[in-house]
Amino acid sequence: MSAPHNHSEHDHHDHHGEHDDGNHGSLKDYAIGFILSVILTAIPFWLVMGKVIDKSSTTAIVILAFAAVQVLVHMKYFLHMNNKAEGGWSMLSTLFTVVLLVIVLAGSIWVMYHMNKNMMPSMGNDVHNMQDMQ
Secondary structure, three states, X not given: OOOOOOOOHHHHHHHHHOOOXXXXXXXXXXXXXXXXXXXXXXXXXXXXXXOOOOOHHHHHHHHHHHHHHHHHHHHHHOOOOOOXXXXXXXXXXXXXXXXXXXXXXXXXXXXXXXXXXXXXXXXXXXXXXXXXXX
């Protein structure tokens, strides 16, 4: 008679590792992610500080596009998310992230537009009133 097989903690850990298809990254992946992140931050900074685009709404849209690309870079190179890892759950996480990103970006544009529209005219009048007082 053979003795019953006892599952030890080590056996369970080895079995669990067989299903781990995710890439845990290498130094090269982290370096690429870092360089892309720096570039995706430096370009919008340059666009704003250099006043490269005359229309501010176009500049805002370009900056938001760079922000969206940077989120995807972080997901790929730092979070190591792809459609093969964790049985496809990463793809669901990616879709959820994209939905949240659209909500946040659209909400930010909406808030900034209305803040600019509602706050700036009164500030301009105050400046003119103060100049008249002198």
